[in-house]
Each structure stands twice: as structure tokens, then as C-alpha cells.
Amino acid sequence: MKIKKILTLIFALAGFALTIKLCEIYYNANFAKYALPSFCTVNEVVDCDGVAKTFYSQFFGIPLCLWGMFLYLFTLLLLFADKLKNFKYLKFLEVFKNPHSYIFVLYSVAFAISMLLAGISVFQIEKICVLCVATYFIDLGIAVLNKDYTKNLFYELKQSIEDFISAVKIKKYLIAFISVVTAGIIILIFTSTSLILAPQLKTLKGISTYSKEYKVSGNTIGNPNAKVTIHTYLDYNCPACFLVDLSLKRAITELKGLFIIHHNFPLDSECNEKITQSTHKGSCAMARYVLAAKKQDKYWELNDLFFEKTPASEKEIKKIIKLVNGLNCKQLIEDANSEEVKAELKQELENVIKNKFDGTPTIVINGKKHVGNIPYPQLKQMLIDAGAEEKQNE
Secondary structure, eight states: OHHHHHHHHHHHHHHHHHHHHHHHHHHHHHTOTTOOOOTTBOSSSBBHHHHHTSGGGEETTEEHHHHHHHHHHHHHHHHTHHHHTTSGGGGGGGGOSOHHHHHHHHHHHHHHHHHHHHHIIIIIIOOBOHHHHHHHHHHHHHHHHTOOTTSOHHHHHHHHHHHHHHHHTSHHHHHHHHHHHHHHHHHHHHHHHHOTTOHHHHHHHHHHHHHHHSOEETTEEEOTTOSEEEEEEEOTTOHHHHHHHHHHHHHHHHEESEEEEEEEOOOOTTTOTTOSSOSSTTHHHHHHHHHHHGGGTOHHHHHHHHHHHOOSSHHHHHHHGGGSTTOOHHHHHHHHTSHHHHHHHHHHHHHHHHTTOOSSSEEEETTEEEESOOOHHHHHHHHHHHTOEEOOOO
């Protein structure tokens, strides 16, 4: 029994350390825009960062690494419940009369979920997170270590349920349990609605919201007969362009009478002959891909993802496009490299030169040009002055 406890402790500590590293990778992949690739991002298949950027890396808006961290911490509490229950604020641990049964049941469920995630990783994302795989084996190891081979699975499950029922019969523990569950539900509602910890879902939610509520066609949003027509000339590697794009998305939710037309203005020497030394590597490739996405009516989906992820190469782009539901990636790659799309991008750049635009972001509101980022309150007032109207709260 002592060996079982020691080995479980080692496994749980290893799992906890791995989830800390996974949370670091998750943070860098989703929040630290200029972070270097993690050590376990080796190629297109072995790619921890790529997995962390997908919406499968969270559950109810909470990163899976945090769920795992909680599981391993709870395991440590169960392992030493017999000692910890003597402390005032940990007395509740006395309800866990058969800690190894709890641990076995928990990790049997955890391993089953791990196998589901492994399938998603291999067949859906087509990427593998080696640290995640390590936690899968740890979960299996802990389940095997804590299995009572004199009893079957259903008996241990029954025993755990009976322990729980006995605990909640005690009034103070019932109140505590209800309080914890209520707090947990509130937290899950907050994380799943605010998406504060899941920017990849927030991006996709934003796409679906304005795609459903506003007339979206090709590279335009809104009614062509609107009072205010806005032409935007943006580069996906331009931080100020991202802010302008976000501001205009916000504007269409607060104002009526707007028609937005997006144009590509990549400051990348690969396609822009006016650029002698490119500082925005990859912008031309992204521009080609959004133009190709227009053929599948997925222009704005890629627009938002490119601003969010800013891939630096076509290789990275090919990873990101898999995040768009319903997109034929093979056809998109073919179209993005076609002469037709290259000619369309060339025409966009010729129009930029013809209009003597010399920087990004450039926006034209009813024929009046503005260069650079404009704070949202000022931009909103400019749109109202041009003829847009505040939406009335229903």
C-alpha cells in the first residue's frame, strides 16, 4: 500500500508539473503574440503550440491544462486525506473514506477522456502535443496503480457513490457541496460566455455573430445602399490595422447605416513592388488566401483568424485554415496559388498606388481618407457625422 501511495504521488507530481508547462504553452500560443515557439513544436505534426491554438484545447472556456492541474491537486489531497483532515480547514477530507477508489474512478474517466482527445488530435487537428500524450500515460498509470484487483470496476464506483451519499447526509457538508457546485457553475458560465481564457473561441464567436446578424458577402459587410460606405486598406501584420478592423466590427453592432469594404494592402515585397525591404513577411500570402476564401464565402473567417494569429509563412497559414469550419482547405490552397487570385491581388495593389495611399491602416469614409489608427470613440463619432445612426436598444 505504501509503494502504491508513493508511486501515485510521483505520477501526480509529474502530471502537475506537465500541466504547468502546458498552461505556459497555452498562454504563449494564445496571448503572447510574439512568443517564440515552444520546445515541443518540432514540425507540422508534432506541434504543441498548434494544438493549444485550437478550440479543442479548452472546455467551457477553461484551458484543459487548468482542468488537469485541478485533478492532480485534488489527487494530492486524497492521498494525504488521513493526515490533512486533522487540520481545521481541511476537516472535510474525512468524508473520503476510500481515497484509492475515488482516485481509480477519477482517473479511469480521465483516461477515457484522454483517448477521445487523442482521437481528435490525430484525426481532426492532425497535430500531436507530446506533453499532452505524456499526461495520458500518467492518467493510465494512476488508474492502474489505484485499482483494487480484488474488486471489480462497478463495485469501486458503487463504493465511491456510497461514500459521497454518506457525506452529503451531514448538513454542513451538504451546504458546503451546494456552495461549491454553485460557485463552479457561476465560474463556468462566466468563462464560457466571456471567453476570457479562450481567445480562439472568442474569435470564432465574433465571426459567427456578425455573419448571422449582418449582410456578409465576399469582402463586404452591410447593405450596399447604406448611408456610410467605408473602404479599409489593411495589412494583416499591421497591429494598428487589427485595431481598426476590431473598431469597425464593434461599430456595426452599435450603428446602423454602415457598409464596409475590405481591401488588401500588404507591405510585403513578395507582391508589392513599392516595398524594397519587407517588414511584414507573409502579408502577401495571407492576402492571397483571403481572396481565395472569397470563392467559398469564407473571406471574413480568414480575415479574423489572420489578424488573430498573424502567420509568418504559407506553411503556418496551412495550419490555421483548418480552424475554419466548412472550408475546403485543399481547394483553398489551389485557389490561393492560382494566377487568377495573384492577378486580383495585383489589381488591388495597383488601385492603392493609383489612389496614392502610402501607409496602413488607411480607411476611406464616404470618400474622405484617414490614415492611421483612430480611437474608437472618435471613429464612432466620425461615422455618425457621416450619416450613421445609433441603434435603439430593444
